[in-house]
Amino acid sequence: MPTSRLRDVAERAGVSIRTVSNVVNGYAPVAEKTRLRVEAAVAELGYRPNLLARNLKRGRSGVLALVVPELDVPYFAELARAVIMQARARGYTVVIDQTDGEPGREREMVMEGSRGALFDGVILSPLSLSQAELAERDSRVPLVLLGERIADGGFDHVAIDNVLAARQATEHLFSLGRRRVAALGDQPYETGETAQLRTRGYRLAHEAAGRPVDESLIVARPRFHRSDGAEAMRDLLRHPDGPPDAVFCYNDLLALGALRTLLSQGFRVPDDVAVIGFDDIEDGRYHTPSLSTVAPDKHQIAQLAVERLVARLDDSDDSPSELWAAHRLEARESTMGFTAARNPAP
Amino acid sequence: MPTSRLRDVAERAGVSIRTVSNVVNGYAPVAEKTRLRVEAAVAELGYRPNLLARNLKRGRSGVLALVVPELDVPYFAELARAVIMQARARGYTVVIDQTDGEPGREREMVMEGSRGALFDGVILSPLSLSQAELAERDSRVPLVLLGERIADGGFDHVAIDNVLAARQATEHLFSLGRRRVAALGDQPYETGETAQLRTRGYRLAHEAAGRPVDESLIVARPRFHRSDGAEAMRDLLRHPDGPPDAVFCYNDLLALGALRTLLSQGFRVPDDVAVIGFDDIEDGRYHTPSLSTVAPDKHQIAQLAVERLVARLDDSDDSPSELWAAHRLEARESTMGFTAARNPAP
DNA sequence: TACACTGTATGCAACGTTGCAAGAGAGTAG
DNA sequence: CTACTCTCTTGCAACGTTGCATACAGTGTA
Numbered sequence: 222m223p224t225s226r227l228r229d230v231a232e233r234a235g236v237s238i239r240t241v242s243n244v245v246n247g248y249a250p251v252a253e254k255t256r257l258r259v260e261a262a263v264a265e266l267g268y269r270p271n272l273l274a275r276n277l278k279r280g281r282s283g284v285l286a287l288v289v290p291e292l293d294v295p296y297f298a299e300l301a302r303a304v305i306m307q308a309r310a311r312g313y314t315v316v317i318d319q320t321d322g323e324p325g326r327e328r329e330m331v332m333e334g335s336r337g338a339l340f341d342g343v344i345l346s347p348l349s350l351s352q353a354e355l356a357e358r359d360s361r362v363p364l365v366l367l368g369e370r371i372a373d374g375g376f377d378h379v380a381i382d383n384v385l386a387a388r389q390a391t392e393h394l395f396s397l398g399r400r401r402v403a404a405l406g407d408q409p410y411e412t413g414e415t416a417q418l419r420t421r422g423y424r425l426a427h428e429a430a431g432r433p434v435d436e437s438l439i440v441a442r443p444r445f446h447r448s449d450g451a452e453a454m455r456d457l458l459r460h461p462d463g464p465p466d467a468v469f470c471y472n473d474l475l476a477l478g479a480l481r482t483l484l485s486q487g488f489r490v491p492d493d494v495a496v497i498g499f500d501d502i503e504d505g506r507y508h509t510p511s512l513s514t515v516a517p518d519k520h521q522i523a524q525l526a527v528e529r530l531v532a533r534l535d536d537s538d539d540s541p542s543e544l545w546a547a548h549r550l551e552a553r554e555s556t557m558g559f560t561a562a563r564n565p566a567p
Numbered sequence: 568m569p570t571s572r573l574r575d576v577a578e579r580a581g582v583s584i585r586t587v588s589n590v591v592n593g594y595a596p597v598a599e600k601t602r603l604r605v606e607a608a609v610a611e612l613g614y615r616p617n618l619l620a621r622n623l624k625r626g627r628s629g630v631l632a633l634v635v636p637e638l639d640v641p642y643f644a645e646l647a648r649a650v651i652m653q654a655r656a657r658g659y660t661v662v663i664d665q666t667d668g669e670p671g672r673e674r675e676m677v678m679e680g681s682r683g684a685l686f687d688g689v690i691l692s693p694l695s696l697s698q699a700e701l702a703e704r705d706s707r708v709p710l711v712l713l714g715e716r717i718a719d720g721g722f723d724h725v726a727i728d729n730v731l732a733a734r735q736a737t738e739h740l741f742s743l744g745r746r747r748v749a750a751l752g753d754q755p756y757e758t759g760e761t762a763q764l765r766t767r768g769y770r771l772a773h774e775a776a777g778r779p780v781d782e783s784l785i786v787a788r789p790r791f792h793r794s795d796g797a798e799a800m801r802d803l804l805r806h807p808d809g810p811p812d813a814v815f816c817y818n819d820l821l822a823l824g825a826l827r828t829l830l831s832q833g834f835r836v837p838d839d840v841a842v843i844g845f846d847d848i849e850d851g852r853y854h855t856p857s858l859s860t861v862a863p864d865k866h867q868i869a870q871l872a873v874e875r876l877v878a879r880l881d882d883s884d885d886s887p888s889e890l891w892a893a894h895r896l897e898a899r900e901s902t903m904g905f906t907a908a909r910n911p912a913p
Numbered sequence: 914t915a916c917a918c919t920g921t922a923t924g925c926a927a928c929g930t931t932g933c934a935a936g937a938g939a940g941t942a943g
Numbered sequence: 944c945t946a947c948t949c950t951c952t953t954g955c956a957a958c959g960t961t962g963c964a965t966a967c968a969g970t971g972t973a
Binding site for chain 1: 952953957
């Protein structure tokens with residue numbers, strides 16, 4: 222069965238191509254009788270508009286690109302899900318590209334513009350592209366930055382208040398009586414803005430509590446996978462002053478890795494060492510102990526990003542805006558301990 | 568900077584549109600001198616081909632669709648990653664659609680054909696579409712079925728040997744001296760073919776060992792999330808004959824849920840109850856105890872699927888084939904226990 | 914000198930759709 | 944009966960690209 226075109230439907234219904242187009246798109250006024258005839262023909266032939274042609278004509282593709290480092294990192298998977306839902310609600314399709322942190326791919330997707338009109342806008346969670354590089358972008362295609370970057374005003378930008386969130390996480394640990402709180406995941410270089418914000422929050426918490434920061438408890442990691450957390454925790458356990466009594470990890474994967482190291486070496490969590498993460502991935506809830514974490518409102522992040530992007534498609538000379546999504550602290554067993562006899566499963 | 572077209576480049580280089588096209592595509596023989604001039608013009612104008620137009624003309628979009636139930640289910644996220652990589656290696660882009668198990672969306676993506684030529688082929692991990700429904704599909708667009716379905720020969724189909732894998736998992740538990748092995752995740756209805764295959768393997772293992780199957784230990788679940796596993800495990804713990812001494816879960820999420828229930832109720836894993844899952848999601852490796860599982864070769868699954876699909880794009884009247892991917896058993900702490908004093912983290 | 918060739922370059926039409934502006938009827942008012 | 948309006952319908956051109964067929968030099972050969 223060869224795909225039928227507008228022309229075939231027109232022939233069958235005995236009307237002009239244009240009229241069929243009008244019916245299909247609900248554009249111009251069409252007489253009831255004609256409409257029914259056309260609709261019948263559409264149904265009989267199983268006509269489906271060729272979106273390629275439509276988009277070419279309209280100059281829009283109806284496709285948004287979501288560019289993330291790795292799709293199998295739960296945070297990005299959960300975010301992707303939310304973005305897809307938001308986009309769908311507005312009639313857009315989403316293509317997802319993974320950059321694997323390769324600057325080349327990230328640049329290709331974002332800088333080279335539009336992949337030839339294949340998508341109308343880009344939502345980017347940057348990993349390797351620096352602000353400086355981004356600034357050179359010739360913005361044929363609207364771009365919304367996701368995740369957290371120090372704003373330079375050049376782009377639309379959706380983020381949570383990382384400084385505050387990190388401060389709250391640290392203060393949560395303080396409030397439980399922890400004295401030596403390690404920070405795991407600092408990235409003291411150009412593309413590590415998010416991590417730096419969290420470190421700032423960590424420092425602020427110390428300052429507010431009148432405690433000095435032990436610089437040797439701030440551990441840098443270029444990547445945030447479980448294995449990195451496990452490894453970093455092993456290092457921390459060899460600290461000359463002994464293990465810290467709490468660890469604030471800059472994402473949940475690091476925290477789960479750290480958890481694994483602690484438990485497998487016989488440490489009790491949280492009794493010996495309390496652990497808190499960041500991102501609130503679903504998995505953390507099912508570990509034992511369940512993982513305390515900072516929970517960014519992913520749904521809201523996706524909503525703000527897609528909304529902003531779609532708005533920009535219609536109205537490109539609006540000035541870039543800074544959008545803030547909510548977050549909250551989820552205190553679970555890895556900091557609070559096991560209540561009562563035993564916790565019921567969630 | 569308005570996007571430049573073939574025509575603009577042609578004007579600038581002082582040649583015909585057609586020649587520019589030839590240069591860009593490397594088609595016809597072009598004189599060295601001309602080529603250089605055109606390439607210079609392309610560079611100066613920052614020309615990028617409009618893929619929409621190209622695809623319209625060529626009748627191909629260069630896009631494959633991957634349709635999965637939920638992107639934030641780690642198995643699908645990991646699979647999606649592999650598919651994207653395989654597709655990229657062959658010059659294709661992937662759009663991902665989540666169906667959320669809604670039959671409507673699944674049908675729309677798969678049945679209604681091509682979303683108007685927006686993609687050339689579909690890789691589907693079916694959830695709610697039955698074989699019967701699929702059979703009615705008018706196959707304008709090639710379809711490869713992913714995940715495991717009882718084959719009816721109508722479609723290309725990539726799977727692992729679920730019966731064997733399930734049997735091996737069960738026998739693994741037997742070999743550790745477990746007597747009462749529960750099976751968690753049966754789906755005794757039309758769209759639950761995969762689960763049924765696993766149940767068959769579970770039964771075969773019993774048969775081969777000369778043990779009767781206790782039907783009350785086969786627990787059905789319509790969904791395979793962590794919460795389902797946790798809940799099902801709670802039920803199992805109330806079994807009139809007492810808890811089983813091992814549980815074979817039909818995916819890792821169920822297993823992690825079960826693990827959570829067991830640990831939070833004070834059971835020791837594997838000492839009291841051994842747990843094995845299915846899928847080998849990364850997360851299982853970092854739980855404590857780490858999760859034993861059946862590991863399908865996701866990379867191979869993705870490769871076979873994309874290869875097959877791409878091949879079909881060129882040569883549509885090849886007969887449907889059944890492709891088998893490898894799997895292996897990953898025995899970890901949730902069945903084997905903690906070796907030595909304490910395991911090092913992975 | 915005429916002919917066939919080779920190597921380059923081009924014009925036209927088409928892919929399937931929609932924007933635009935105008936056309937065709939029918940109805941109403943003068 | 945004419946002029947006008949209103950409702951519905953349509954033809955033409957274009958979106959940016961590529962397939963096809965052809966044109967055009969220039970070169971070598973008969």
